[in-house]
Amino acid sequence: MPGVTDVHVHIQPFEMLKPEVLEGMKRERQDFDVFLRIAHDPRAFLEHLDAVGVERACLINYVAPEVMGYTDKVNEYVVRYAEVDRERLIPFGSVHPRLTPEPEEAVRKLVREDHIGGLKIHPPHQLFEPNAYVHGDMPALRSLYAEAEDARVPVMIHTGTSVFPGARARFANPLAVDDVAVDFPNLRILLAHGGRPFWCEEAFFLLRRHANVFLDISSIPPKHLLKYFPRLEEISDKTLFGSDWPGPGVPGIAENLAAFRALPLSEQAKHQILSENARTLFP
Numbered sequence: 001m002p003g004v005t006d007v008h009v010h011i012q013p014f015e016m017l018k019p020e021v022l023e024g025m026k027r028e029r030q031d032f033d034v035f036l037r038i039a040h041d042p043r044a045f046l047e048h049l050d051a052v053g054v055e056r057a058c059l060i061n062y063v064a065p066e067v068m069g070y071t072d073k074v075n076e077y078v079v080r081y082a083e084v085d086r087e088r089l090i091p092f093g094s095v096h097p098r099l100t101p102e103p104e105e106a107v108r109k110l111v112r113e114d115h116i117g118g119l120k121i122h123p124p125h126q127l128f129e130p131n132a133y134v135h136g137d138m139p140a141l142r143s144l145y146a147e148a149e150d151a152r153v154p155v156m157i158h159t160g161t162s163v164f165p166g167a168r169a170r171f172a173n174p175l176a177v178d179d180v181a182v183d184f185p186n187l188r189i190l191l192a193h194g195g196r197p198f199w200c201e202e203a204f205f206l207l208r209r210h211a212n213v214f215l216d217i218s219s220i221p222p223k224h225l226l227k228y229f230p231r232l233e234e235i236s237d238k239t240l241f242g243s244d245w246p247g248p249g250v251p252g253i254a255e256n257l258a259a260f261r262a263l264p265l266s267e268q269a270k271h272q273i274l275s276e277n278a279r280t281l282f283p
Helices: 019-028 032-039 042-052 073-082 103-112 139-151 174-183 200-209 222-228 232-238 253-261 267-281
Strands: 005-009 056-059 089-093 118-121 155-158 189-192 213-216
Touching: 005 267, 019 032, 032 042, 042 056, 042 089, 042 253, 056 073, 073 089, 103 118, 103 139, 118 139, 139 155, 139 174, 155 174, 174 189, 174 200, 189 200, 200 213, 200 232, 213 232, 222 253, 232 267, 253 267
Parallel strands: 005 056, 056 089, 089 118, 118 155, 155 189, 189 213
Antiparallel strands: none
16 A cells, blocks of 8 residues: 655755745754754655655755746755655755746756656746746746646646745745646646635636546644535545645644644545545656
8 A cells, every 4th residue: 555645755865945034944943953853864755754644755946046046956966865765755846937048948858868757847936927928928837838838847836835945825826827737638637735725616617627636735834624624525636745845834744744643634635635545646
């Protein structure tokens, strides 16, 4: 029986963060030195996964120099980090359609040569809407989706607010993903955070409308999950567990797992969300 997959863990080169963001992270997490050590030692992270009862983890990285400080070097970092155990560590890479040099070629390399497990788009931090290609303004974004669709590589799109300085919430409404799902019907799209806290109904609509749209519940405190998604049982076959660890306000992977397992959901739904659905998207 497959184990738990956490589809949303931020294993990143934290030293690349802008000074004000890095200081905020250190204030938020008193144990930040632990994360720095894990960020440079994949075997320490695998030991942590063993300790909290997680089989696999998606390592979320993205290019956002303007807001966060992360450059295209995050791709080299995460591919190298995951080489220690590609069965358990699923690297997510990124390009910025406006700022990455030759973005079409960069995404093609990630997909075809680096065999990335997924691509991440973070509209509030990258400062564009996920459907920005529609009017011809960002053709490289269209190419990114087309490459991912052809290679059957999932694309994770951040939906919902962000507390980091410089983030733009107006780019965070998941409804813009409707265009992407229509234009790329075979692209597997994962809505990170389900549009919380303002746009959960929009996210639920997209999951119900589109066969290729999925939900990750990361960054939603499990105790509030059924308030945001009272009909979660109905979409349990399209929902995936994620922690967003070590993001702001996330107590820990083990704590989130325990709180999720305590929810009044069927055992079948829990198993789908914790294990089975991730095996479909990340076989």
